[in-house]
Amino acid sequence: MPYITLKDRSGLDPLIEKLREKVLDFPEGTAVSISMRYIAERVLIEGSLNAAEQYQGKRATRYWLLVNHAGIALNIAFELWDRVFSKVDPASLQWFEALFVPLDPIPSHDVSQILGSDVDALIAKIKKLAGPFGYNYDCAYCGLVNYAMTELMPRIMMDACDLGDDDFVAEDVKSMMFFWFGLARTLYTEIARPYEDEQIAKNSDVSVYNLLLRRLNV
Incomplete structure (x- = not known):
């Protein structure tokens, strides 16, 4: 579960509520997932840069913070599965580890003009x-x-279903899990992996991957 003190929740909750209301006020036809992705990416990435500045005095990329992007997304997805979805679909463990599907690119229309100031x-x-x-x-x-x-x-997600007169069902929880797993993969491949590649080029790669491939005759 998220680790946060009770006093800090009172500082975040009004901003969370304002963003929720603003997303639900988007023009009809705007996919909720687009707004969710914009918010999630901004908060995770900007937050990590702020953390680097606080820890090391420089607002710059730090590898452990890049990994945190994916780690937080994975944590949220796992909690959704463990606390909710696994209870309504016990057999879901069979496919649980195969969910890292990358997200599609954000469509050309920009949600930042509507959500930007509140995310900031x-x-x-x-x-x-x-x-x-x-x-x-x-x-x-x-x-x-x-x-x-x-x-x-x-x-x-729940409010969007209510506005559309749709029942909120277990598949909606699965959709949120897919979203976070996909975001974890997207943030890793687009941000952390290029940084890793730079370091590999400078310091060489670990040897175990080639060992595994040889053992598997690949």
Whole structure:
């Protein structure tokens, strides 16, 4: 579950609610997943840059923070499966590990003009709560971002179903899981993997991958 103190929740909850309402006010025909992806990517990526600045005095890429992107997304997806979906579909364990499907590119129309300022406010609040000279408690960045996304996305999905007069069903939980697994893969391949490739070019790759391929006769 997201690790966050009760006092910090009160700082994030109004911003989460405002974003939820704004997403639901989008013109008809705008896919909820587009808004969700814009919010999630902005909050995870900007939050990690802020964390780098707080920890090391420089707002720049840090490998462990790039990995956190995927880690938070995976954590949210796993909690959805463990706490909700596995209870309504016990057989889902059979396919649970095969969900890393990359997300499609965001369509050309830009949601940033509508959501940008409110996402900025959420990112700024997370940065403030984490403290100006470092974290106020262990893993504050991860916990704050995790909490915000865990609270926001299911509420958007449930309310979107209500607005469309659709029942909220287990498949909707599965869709959220697919979203987070897909985002984890997308953030890794688009942000962390290029950084890894640069380091491999400088320092060489680990040898075990070739060993595995030889053992498998590939």
